[in-house]
Amino acid sequence: MEMAKKQNNLNDEIKQLELAEVHDVERQEQNGHLEVEVAVVDYSKRAQWLRAAVLGANDGLLSVASLMMGVGAFRSDVKIMILTGIAGLVAGACSMALGEYVSVYAQYDIEAAQMKRERGGDGRKSEEEEDRLPSPMKAAVASAVAFAVGAAVPLVAAAFITNYKVRLAAVVAASSLALIVFGALGAYLGKAPLVKSSLRVLIGGLVAMGITFGLSKLVGSAGL
Template identity: 65%
Template sequence: MASNQASNNTQQESKFTLSMNHDMEQQQICLDHQQVEEKEFDYSKRSQWLRAAVLGANDGLVSTASLMMGIGAVKKDIKVMILTGFAGLVAGACSMAIGEFVSVYSQLDIEVAQMKRDNKRSNKIKGNNEDEKNVLPNPAQAAAASALAFSVGAIVPLLAASFIRDYKVRIGAVVAAVTIALMVFGWLGAVLGKAPAIKSSARVLFGGWLAMAITYGLTKLIGSSGL
C-alpha cells in the first residue's frame, strides 16, 4: 500500500510539474508575441514623424543648396549667394509649415467626422470620446515641426558659405557640407526606420547631387546666353 501511495504521489507530482512547465511555455510564447507586436507597433508609429522630419530636413538642405549653387553659377558675390540662401530658407520653412498645417487639419476634420459617425452608431460613453480626442493629430505641432526640420537642413549650406570669400573654395565647401549632411540624413532615416543604411544614404546623396547639378547647369546656361 505504501509503495502504491508513493507511486501515485510521484505520478501526481510529475503531472503537476508537466502542467507547470506547459503553462510557463504558453506564457513565454504569449510574451514573445506581445513583444513582437509592440516592436512592430513602435516602428509603424515612428515612421509617421520620422518621414516628416527626414523629408523636411532633406528638402531644406537640397532646395537651399540648389538655390545657392544656381545663383553662384552666375554671381560670385558672397552677399548675393547668402541672401539667396536665406530667402530660400524663410520661404521654404513657411511653405512647409503652411502645407503641413493644411494637410494635417484636413486629416483632423476627416477623423473627427468619422468619430462622430462611429459615436452615433455605437453610442459610446463620454469618457471614451475624450480618450480618442487626446490622440488626434495636432496641426500646429505638425506645422512647427516641418518648419523646424526644413530650417535645420537649410542652415547647413548657409553656414558652409558664410565665412569663405574665395568663390571656388566657397562652392566646394557648400558641395562638401551638403554631401556630408545628405549622407547623415540618409543614414539616420535608415537606422531609425530599420532600413538598409547604405542604399538609403546612396539614394539620398544621388538625389541631392542631381538637384544641385541641374540647377547649377541650367542657371549657368541661361546666364551665359544673355537672357
C-alpha cells in the first residue's frame, strides 16, 4: 500500500513538472512573439510626416540661402538681404503648405475610395481605417513649419554680421552645417546610410547656392 502511495506521489510530481515545462514553453513563445512585435518597426508609417518635414526643411534652407546669396552677389546691403530672406521664408512656407495639403488630400481621396470599394460601397470608415488614412492638415503644417525652420538658418547667420564678405561666408557655412544635419536626421529616421545621405544633400545644396550666386553676379555685372 505504501509503495503504491509513493508511486502515485511520484506520478503527481512528474505531471506537475510536465505542466510547468509546458507553461514555461508557452510563456517563452509568447514573450518571443512580443519581442518580435516590439522589435519590428514599420518605417513606412513615418513616410508621411518624414517626407514633409525633411523636404520642407531642406527646401526652406536652400531656397532662402540661395535667395540671399543671389541678392548678395550684387548688393552688399544687409537690410536688403534680410528682407529678401524673410519674404522668401513667408512665401515658401505658404507655398509648401498649400502644395503639401493638395497633394496629400489627393492621396487621401484615392485611399478612401479604395477602402469604400473594399467594403462593398459602405461609406462608414472604421477607426482603424481612419488611422491608416493620411492627414492633409498634418502634412501641410509639418511642411510649413519645417520650411520656416530651415529658412531661419541663413537668416540668423546673416542678421548680425555687417561685413559683406564675412556675411556671405557665414551664410554658406551655416547652411552647409544645417544641410549635413538635415541629411543625417532624415537618414537616421529612415534607416538610410548616414554619410551617403548627408553628402548628397550637402553637395546638392552647395551646387544650388553656387549656381544662384554665379548667375546673379553675371546678371548684375551686365547691368540688367
